Amino acid sequence: MARFPTGRTAFVVIHGIGEQNPFDTLDGFGRGMVQLFDQQGIRYRLAHRLRRHRQGGWTESYLRITPKGGGKSFIDLHEVYWAYLTEEQISTAEIRRWLEDTLAGVKKFFDENQQLIREYEQADQVEQLQKLNKKLLWGARLYKPLSAALQLLDPLSRLTGGWGETMLKWLEEKASPYLTGYLGDVAIYTTTDRKSKFFNLRQQILRDSLAMLRAVLADGDVERVILCGHSLGSVIAYDTLNRLQIEASLPDAEDLPLDKIKGLVTFGSPLDKIAFFFRQHAGRDQWLRGQILGQLHSFKSKPLCFVDPPVTIDDPVKHVFADLPWVNYWDRQDPVSGRLNLYRIAPEDNIELKLGKPWGVAHVAYWEHVPMYADFAGRFLGMGKDLG
Incomplete structure (x- = not known):
């Protein structure tokens, strides 16, 4: 029978896009961990715990897994819940404008970065992004006539007894929850323009993530911390570590035990796509701005510019x-998701899973895929791993 892993570990988990509720992340990740323990015959106790964090004065609910027979080892599970910040903050019209602007820049970006494509082409670094580029361009061509057709519904409704207006309202009612709940989250978080009203929301999400990670690091009982992110949560996790790296570089840097952070786990991650399509890029002649942006996004990132300044x-x-x-x-x-090629990750650490789910549905299937938990538990907790 396998034994409970030794040591005192905390997982900080960040959810992705969609209509998330408080404790959904704790539930999904917690069930995955205990299913792994059940499969391996590890006896454990599971407890809901409360803690008041002095900095900020907020009370947190988290889960603690301990050995059944007692002992000093434990595994704490913390969630960073941010969905409430983006709820009903963006309209379908604003998403449409954001989408049009994004699609308009896709072809231009690829046309202007052929050197980058050639640099990574030999190692299959941008194959998926090129495929996505073609799909987005196809979507842009389809989107414009569809949008124009929908706009005709309003004047047509005067000639057709109001059926056009009824259909328009029905379409908006059906589509709005998906647009605002999924694309809306991406639109808000990928806004790096300080002039945008969404920039402050993005900053607040990052502040909440940093606050949770700092609180866990400050816990004297915790020996090691693993940061995990699903979907857009993986981007938040990356940005959190990148921000900590920047803050650690300041003359008045906060004295945090950053050496406790022992790993980053991402699943269903769009980080490559975010880097290509949504991160700030410098113009060809902006060689100073390009270097500054590169240094500010330098946590394990590969260069996106090959022009020698x-x-x-x-x-x-x-x-x-x-x-x-x-x-x-x-x-x-x-x-x-996809293989992350634009970051310094060893090939053996870019792991393709076989979730056995249909296209699209697979994006939410990681939470229940016990072999994934077995693999990172083997890496960070010393447990036997088998991806099967």
Whole structure:
């Protein structure tokens, strides 16, 4: 019979897009962990615990797994819940404008970055992004006539007894929850324009994630911390570590035990797509801005620009997480995820799963895929791993 893993570990888990409720993340991740323990015959106790965090004065609910027979080892599960911040904050019209702007920039970006494509082409680095580019361009061609047709419904309704207006309202009612609940989250979080009203929402999501990670790091009983993110939550997890890396580089840096952070786990991650289509990029002649942006997004990232600048500026960032282990899980039937090629991840740590779910549905199937839990538990908890 397998034994409970030794040590005192905390997992901080960040959910992705969609209509998430409080404790959904704790439920999904917690059930995955206890199913793994059940399969391996590990006897455990599961408890709901409360803690008041002095910094900020907020009370947190989290889960603790301990050995059945007692002992000092434990596994804490914490969730970063951010869905409430984006709820009903963006309209379908704003999403439509965001989508049009994004699609308009796709072809231009690829046309202007042929050198980048050639650089990574030999290692199959951008194959998926090129396929996505074709799909998005096809979507853009389809979107414009569809949008024009919908706009005709309103004047047509005057000639057809109001059926056009009724259909328009029906379409908006059916589509709005999906647009605002899924695309809306992406539109809000990928906004890096400080002039946008959504920029402050993005900053608040990051502040909440940082606050949770800081609180867990400050717990003197915790020995190691693993940060996990699903879907857009993987982008938030990446940005959280990147922000900590920047803050650790400041002269008045907060004294945090960053060495407790032992790993990053991403699943269903769109990080490559985010880097290509939504991250800020410098113009060809903006060689100073390009270097600054590269240094500000430098946590395990590969270069997105290969133009040699006339002057190289010194990098102020201390790369405190340069050697942090990072494992990424993806499935070919998940259109959001993929092998992360634009980051410094070893090939054996970009793990393709066989979730056995239809295209699209696979994106939410990671939570119940016990072999994934077995694999990262083997890496970070010393338990036997078998992806099967």
